[in-house]
Amino acid sequence: MNTDNTSLKLEKKFKEAEDFLPLLGTDFVELYVGNAKQAAYYYQHAWGFQPVAYSGLETGRKESVSYVLQQGKIRLVLTSPLQPEGDINAHIDKHGDGVKFIALWVDDARKSYEETTKRGAKSYVEPYIMEDENGKAVISGIHTYGETIHLFVERNEYEGPFLPGYRVWNANVETKDVGLRYIDHMVGNVGWNEMNKWVDFYAKVMGFAQLVSFDDKDISTDYTALMSKVMSNGNGRIKFPINEPAEGKKKSQIEEYIDFYNGAGVQHIALATNNIVETVTALRDRGVEFLYVPETYYETVLDRVGEIDEDLAPLQELGILVDRDDEGYLLQIFTKPVLDRPTMFFEIIQRKGAQSFGKGNFKALFEAIEREQDLRGTLN
Incomplete structure (x- = not known):
């Protein structure tokens, strides 16, 4: 994982932007899908994404399962429900497979949440800490258009494969990236x-x-x-x-x-x-x-x-x-x-x-x- 603190190195290209957060880049995009295992196979074999991390029954997660894939700086998370009903099922039933979370990489997830909510953003989740043996990350989130959510991800104290609660996912088949x-x-x-x-x-x-x-x-x-x-x-x-x-x-x-x-x-x-x-x-x-x-x-x-x-x-x-x-x-x-x-x-x-x-x-x-x-x- 890239955990360096880079916000001070980033040049401001668009002077009109107030840019009070600031944002370091896209951390990940998470899709709710009907079958995460098969969707992961598609993005591996058709698109050349590489397996990174997994969370599900084997990691103690009972309600849903997620596969994390990466190519270059693009990180996809594919999530499916393991139980009937619930928010994930409702989202898939209404929308089909689609993007639920656009996660933004920040230095300070608490400040990002405070700055956006005080300007009128509707809260999705207040800042909270995720922690395991590889360190900790701070997550917060706000609503945007439709049912799409922006998460703020602060990970400069985390050294694991993705986020706490995930383990390294070793796929049996290697695929070549497509650039x-x-x-x-x-x-x-x-x-x-x-x-x-x-x-x-x-x-x-x-x-x-x-x-x-x-x-x-x-x-x-x-x-x-x-x-x-x-x-x-x-x-x-x-x-x-x-x-x-x-x-x-x-x-x-x-x-x-x-x-x-x-x-x-x-x-x-x-x-x-x-x-x-x-x-x-x-x-x-x-x-x-x-x-x-x-x-x-x-x-x-x-x-x-x-x-x-x-x-x-x-x-x-x-x-x-x-x-x-x-x-x-x-x-x-x-x-x-x-x-x-x-x-x-x-x-x-x-x-x-x-x-x-x-x-x-x-x-x-x-x-x-x-x-x-x-x-x-x-x-x-």
Whole structure:
């Protein structure tokens, strides 16, 4: 585990952010899932995540079981219930598999809780200490959109594999990682006219700054539209775009998400790589499905974005999108939903200087999503 105290080393990139916490990075993302053992197998073998820790009956935990996997700085926790009824079952019944906790790594979980709750955050859990033979950690938490929770994790006095109550998980089969490095951003979908409410929440309650705003003129096709604003903490390690539906001729992807998730929640997690061609090739070879991009996209992409380091042919063959801003360019691609419900998916992103989010690709991306919606019969 990385237990060093790094807050003093972090440069503040976005001066508009009040940044009073501060946040050191994403500690982990925890999903409630119907079958954690099988979900862990999927993320190991399809995505190349490595087994880290386990908690369940063998560790004295009677109500639920959790598997912890990691790749680069990305840590996933997959949790399933062991008993009928209860909060985990209710969450899965209502939402399907989905993100429950976005845990943020902090120096001081008590101060993070105090600073956010006094600014209006609804308490999820007051600060408490978890402790075992490997040391102690302090956890606290607040509510955010839907049933999503932000946990504050203070772990600079803990040396174990994950958190107290977990033991090292040694899987019988080794899998090779695919080059994923860290979480670039996580996108939340909220309901009609709720975007600004949650933008204000991140600004006032958590000290974030708004980086960019997209309206229905930026993000629309002939049929559907949405609006989005991107919030970031001061050092730029935590970025949360917030989407809401906009009026269109047909049902947008945000409306489809809200319908099937039964409320607001995490739409997608963007994972960064240093070589998107190698990463996507490995993922595709292991069965991960990506959205289809028509070949016509590549006929004009270099006219729009200019010269890039990569050959266009492998990008076209894999369906990787390209966009440029004033600071450089980026390459990105989106999976199909990774769950049976058309809710959560992943983005793979490689930044070559660009700090934006692929505005030039929105039309092609949304048309690709609409094709999938049409196949599911949820576009009308």
